[in-house]
Amino acid sequence: MVDASFVSQGSRVTALFGRSGAGKTSIINMVAGLVRPDEGRIVLNDKTYFDSQRGVDISTEKRRFGYIFQDGRLFPHLSIESNLIYGMRLAPPSERYLKFDQVVELLGITHLLDRRPSKLSGGEKQRVAIGRALLTSPDLLLMDEPLASLDGARRAELMPFIARLSREVLIPILYVSHSFDEILNLADTVVILDGGKVAGSGSVEEITGRYDLETLTGRVETGAVLCLEVKHHDVASALTFLGFPGGLLRVPLLEIPVGSIVRVHIHGRDVAIALEKPPRTTILNVFPARIEQIQESDGSTNIVNLDIGFPIVARITSYARAELGLMPNQRVFALIKKASVSLANLNGKCAIADL
Amino acid sequence: MGFLELSPFETEALRLSLWVSVWAVAGSLPPGIFLAWLLARKRFLGKFILDGLVHLPLVLPPVVMGYILLVLLGRKGVLGAWLYDVFGITFAFNWKGAAVASAVMAFPLLVRAVRLSVEGVDQGLEAAARTLGASPARVFFTITLPLTLPGVLTGTVLAFARSLSEFGATITFVSNIPGETRTLPLALYTLTQVPGGEEGAFRLCVISVILAMTALIASELLSRRLASKIRG
Numbered sequence: 001m002v003d004a005s006f007v008s009q010g011s012r013v014t015a016l017f018g019r020s021g022a023g024k025t026s027i028i029n030m031v032a033g034l035v036r037p038d039e040g041r042i043v044l045n046d047k048t049y050f051d052s053q054r055g056v057d058i059s060t061e062k063r064r065f066g067y068i069f070q071d072g073r074l075f076p077h078l079s080i081e082s083n084l085i086y087g088m089r090l091a092p093p094s095e096r097y098l099k100f101d102q103v104v105e106l107l108g109i110t111h112l113l114d115r116r117p118s119k120l121s122g123g124e125k126q127r128v129a130i131g132r133a134l135l136t137s138p139d140l141l142l143m144d145e146p147l148a149s150l151d152g153a154r155r156a157e158l159m160p161f162i163a164r165l166s167r168e169v170l171i172p173i174l175y176v177s178h179s180f181d182e183i184l185n186l187a188d189t190v191v192i193l194d195g196g197k198v199a200g201s202g203s204v205e206e207i208t209g210r211y212d213l214e215t216l217t218g219r220v221e222t223g224a225v226l227c228l229e230v231k232h233h234d235v236a237s238a239l240t241f242l243g244f245p246g247g248l249l250r251v252p253l254l255e256i257p258v259g260s261i262v263r264v265h266i267h268g269r270d271v272a273i274a275l276e277k278p279p280r281t282t283i284l285n286v287f288p289a290r291i292e293q294i295q296e297s298d299g300s301t302n303i304v305n306l307d308i309g310f311p312i313v314a315r316i317t318s319y320a321r322a323e324l325g326l327m328p329n330q331r332v333f334a335l336i337k338k339a340s341v342s343l344a345n346l347n348g349k350c351a352i353a354d355l
Numbered sequence: 356m357g358f359l360e361l362s363p364f365e366t367e368a369l370r371l372s373l374w375v376s377v378w379a380v381a382g383s384l385p386p387g388i389f390l391a392w393l394l395a396r397k398r399f400l401g402k403f404i405l406d407g408l409v410h411l412p413l414v415l416p417p418v419v420m421g422y423i424l425l426v427l428l429g430r431k432g433v434l435g436a437w438l439y440d441v442f443g444i445t446f447a448f449n450w451k452g453a454a455v456a457s458a459v460m461a462f463p464l465l466v467r468a469v470r471l472s473v474e475g476v477d478q479g480l481e482a483a484a485r486t487l488g489a490s491p492a493r494v495f496f497t498i499t500l501p502l503t504l505p506g507v508l509t510g511t512v513l514a515f516a517r518s519l520s521e522f523g524a525t526i527t528f529v530s531n532i533p534g535e536t537r538t539l540p541l542a543l544y545t546l547t548q549v550p551g552g553e554e555g556a557f558r559l560c561v562i563s564v565i566l567a568m569t570a571l572i573a574s575e576l577l578s579r580r581l582a583s584k585i586r587g
Contacts, residue, residue: 034482060485067486073479077501077585086497087487118586136487 002026002196011189013166013173018193024176033060066133067142072125074117081113087136096137107131123154141173163343185343223267224312230260246309250284263342268315270338277333285336306334368542376518379458391469413463417523424528452529453536457518465514472506505582512574
């Protein structure tokens with residue numbers, strides 16, 4: 001039973017996030033037209049695709065939404081090339097804005113064209129599935145956990161493709177996932193679903209600052225997600241310096257031009273607190289911080305909100321908190337062991353821009 | 356060689372049997388595939404009645420089926436009279452009637468085999484085709500049907516073999532007329548009723564077995580080749 005409503009504006013990739021059974025696939029199937037909602041509206045760019053009140057229901061084949069399924073669903077009796085052009089042939093030539101060679105090259109599948117789907121690996125199949133959907137020159141791309149059925153290596157291989165896709169092909173994407181990692185790396189807007197209802201929605205940065213995420217995902221995901229500007233690179237020491245009010249965050253060298261904005265994820269468990277500045281340590285990022293508040297996570301863990309010039313989160317044991325006597329408003333030092341930079345290209349946009 | 360040589364009586368029966376069966380199966384294919392698809396994919400009121408009707412010839416005594424055909428399509432039958440008056444079509448005592456009798460008796464086998472095959476086609480693939488812009492009709496002809504082909508082939512051959520062996524419905528509906536309705540089984544029966552017909556009967560028996568075995572083996576081999584080709 002799904003009862004959801006959300007609006008995504010100016011977003012390149014909108015993610016539907018939630019546990020299995022939360023309703024993500026139902027929603028994407030309704031958007032595709034494969035499942036008919038009992039009531040509601042589906043609108044994209046001022047065009048209404050479904051409206052129960054006005055009796056509008058555009059059939060699936062007329063919606064021009066490319067759908068990439070979790071299991072690929074390549075047609076086994078056709079060659080890869082025939083699979084790719086299956087939908088393309090049905091689109092009017094005047095509306096085709098993507099060329100066959102272009103797409104095949106973007107996805108790196110030129111060498112697979114005359115093979116059969118059964119001879120392809122999982123990652124290759126998904127790339128072909130993406131190509132097949134793209135070649136219909138769709139108005140919207142729907143992706144239902146496209147990386148879920150792939151192993152770690154394939155997933156690491158394919159994620160950059162999808163990130164690149166969202167940058168180079170200007171089609172909005174609705175992306176279903178239960179993997180927070182994928183959301184961080186690919187999405188702009190997140191809609192969180194729980195039990196068929198929307199539990200929250202907003203930009204990735206906003207949403208990840210909320211602790212109720214932990215209960216929804218059932219995993220320890222608490223952390224801070226922010227957008228920072230690349231200030232300069234130091235090739236000799238293989239570091240890149242990201243600027244924030246309070247100093248410079250050091251991350252492993254990035255191949256991104258100075259001045260770009262990147263999304264950074266600092267996981268709660270990668271942040272430690274010290275009462276004094278540690279004299280000699282391998283941790284590069286140590287900043288003076290003020291404790292904003294301390295919350296209990298479960299019996300033995302505490303979540304500490306810190307302000308180092310931007311808000312971050314530290315996950316510590318209750319024992320440590322008691323030992324150090326940590327209190328709100330206290331001045332301490334935050335030690336950031338790891339900051340991950342996501343693949344998402346923010347194009348200069350950011351919800352939390354304090355630069 | 357003398358023993359194996361067929362008499363004109365037997366040759367005629369063989370030729371007629373093949374002719375009748377080919378037409379019976381050809382005529383059954385379109386409605387058979389359609390009904391198989393309908394029963395496999397759609398839910399509707401009275402579906403179990405349709406299912407029952409399709410299977411009726413499988414469980415009814417062939418003679419009863421033949422009688423029903425007589426009542427419906429005979430010269431003075433409910434539909435038969437109308438067909439004759441309006442279109443000049445008649446099934447009485449000719450090979451067309453024999454074809455209808457064979458087709459009806461073989462129909463359930465065709466539908467069952469095709470339906471099984473349709474049910475084996477991943478509906479996810481059909482959904483994928485829809486999202487790529489294919490109308491339901493296009494999905495059927497470009498995705499469902501090609502993937503169902505092994506089942507269609509099996510069903511066709513089974514139906515063909517069953518048509519060749521049809522006796523009760525044929526003899527009840529269109530009688531035992533040489534050159535028109537005296538198919539192999541009827542010819543064999545006729546020979547057993549006549550003194551001195553044992554040799555001919557035996558020859559026809561051997562032919563029948565050969566035809567049936569060939570059909571079964573061919574269907575199995577072709578079906579396997581087709582299935583592996585589809586799976587790539």
